[in-house]
Amino acid sequence: MNNTFKYIIALGLALNFTGCKTPELVQKTEKKEVPLSYNSSKDTLNTATLKWKEYFKDVYLDSLINTALSNNQELNITMQEIDVAKNEIRARKGEYLPFVGLKGGAGVEKVGRYTSQGANDANTEIKPGIETPEPLQDYGVKAYATWELDIWNKLHNAKKASVSKYLATVEGKNFMVTNLIAEIANSYYELLALDSQLAIVQQNIGLQNNALKIVKFQKEATRVTELAVKRFEAQVFNTKSLEFGIQQRIVETENRINFLVGRFPQPVKRSTDNFTDLVPNAISAGIPSQLLENRPDVKQAEMDLAAAKLDIKVAKARFFPSVGISAGIGLNAFDAKYLFKTPESLLYSLTGDLVAPLINRNAIKASYYSANAKQIQAVYNYEKTILNAYIEVANQLAKIENMNKTYDLKAQQVQALNTSIAISNDLFLSARADYMEVLLTQRDALESKFDLIETKLQQMNAMVNIYHALGGGWK
Structure with a gap:
């Protein structure tokens, strides 16, 4: 399986760079x-x-x-x-230069019990005997950055x-x-x-x-x-x-x-x-x-x-292909009292993108x-x-x-x-x-x-x- 992924990635890169030929x-x-x-x-x-x-x-x-x-x-x-x-x-x-921003938000969501998300939440326990709150609230604060490598x-x-x-x-x-x-x-x-x-x-x-x-x-x-x-x-x-x-x-x-x-x-x-x-x-x-x-x-x-x-x-x-990097770090919880309770409420992400016209x-x-x-x-x-x-x-x-x-x-x-x-x-x-x-x-x-x-x-x-x-x- 690992070899298959390697071949797919290599093929994608080959196609990308083949498509980079510019007109005369x-x-x-x-x-x-x-x-x-x-x-x-x-x-x-x-x-x-x-x-x-x-x-x-x-x-x-x-x-x-x-x-x-x-x-x-x-x-x-x-x-x-x-x-x-x-x-x-x-x-x-x-x-x-990198674009850096700060994002904060709060929200509430109620999903149907007979949906895949609702059925899953019904069987999820935060603590033994306690189900996920319904409707589900969402609180978060996040710093994020994006950067296109030139x-x-x-x-x-x-x-x-x-x-x-x-x-x-x-x-x-x-x-x-x-x-x-x-x-x-x-x-x-x-x-x-x-x-x-x-x-x-x-x-x-x-x-x-x-x-x-x-x-x-x-x-x-x-x-x-x-x-x-x-x-x-x-x-x-x-x-x-x-x-x-x-x-x-x-x-x-x-x-x-x-x-x-x-x-x-x-x-x-x-x-x-x-x-x-x-x-x-x-x-x-x-x-x-x-x-x-x-x-x-x-x-x-x-x-x-x-x-x-x-x-x-x-x-x-x-x-030519453009290479971008995006990253984020912040705090997220379903209840405001858990927002600053780390490391449970801590989240982060790091993503690299390679995009080329084909x-x-x-x-x-x-x-x-x-x-x-x-x-x-x-x-x-x-x-x-x-x-x-x-x-x-x-x-x-x-x-x-x-x-x-x-x-x-x-x-x-x-x-x-x-x-x-x-x-x-x-x-x-x-x-x-x-x-x-x-x-x-x-x-x-x-x-x-x-x-x-x-x-x-x-x-x-x-x-x-x-x-x-x-x-x-x-x-």
Whole structure:
């Protein structure tokens, strides 16, 4: 008989381990190669290493960023997600430690006399002449423990995966910080640009009103017709309409900033310096490989990939037998007065389990294949994030160079048109130029000033965006 049991156990173990064969998977390895440089320079000095307070010198902008880092709702939501991920690590860590609990209870049971249990109890005596009490009470207190032996590192790998996911949420928070700082800075410079445009419009309204008065005097002197007066009036009305449009955009931009800093609409304090006098910071782009360390979104994708690889190991371990140990010790009696009477009321147990999937493993296979698909997906996402980071930097570097050249040409255009305004007015007063030339010159000058401010805004945006693209702002 003993040999028979040995054969049965050996056969069961053989079947279990035969069923542990895992399906073959086609895995993908990530590519981390990036170009050696953005251009001919291979200088490793990188602007991304600067803290945002060192990069942005405007005290009003710094104050807005400081407030946003404390009050922005989206950022605070992300901070709670980090806490959730941290608690997941604690939960996973607890799974490979023994679970210990304490249990106490009391009850009463009456069974039928003509049942197997009832017939047996009727003939059982606690002491000679005394039958088992009926109905039968039950009192007990017990300490118990269960423990799954992590022989395949399934639980440890699950905990490591949780750590990687936690680190990914931290990098996600850092990436949100860089986005938030860039968005506030771009909105702030847009607000300064709108202030400058508004000042130019108001200045032009004054100049155009003076020109309208001159035309009216000339009409009285029969030097021009009513048509000229109406055309000048139309130009004044058009410029005034621009003024209200800009004021509306100022309100909307202020409220966009207010939303980002987590407060209700209110005026945004800002610099009153001439916007076109702002000089963008000098940029040191470093080398592309530094993006792998400086860009939070790249590091987040890397952590997600590490977690996906560990999830495959966890899924694979489910094909193997799991070994569990359970134990308990306590006191149990049919009467409370016997509960602490030992050793008669003492009970204990110790059990070992070996469980392995053998037939119908479809759910485990599906989980295994899904984990592998998610790992391949994480590889593609990681490679995409690196490619996107490099392209963002390359685009902003080109934009900085091109906007600098554009601004110089626009400044010369504004200077030429400002001179042409004075010339056209003099020629008009001496009847050597038509009033349409004056109107067209004034319109072109206003548009060129707007274009100059827009170009300066593009310069400042490029300064902000290159800092963001390089991975600056979160440190």
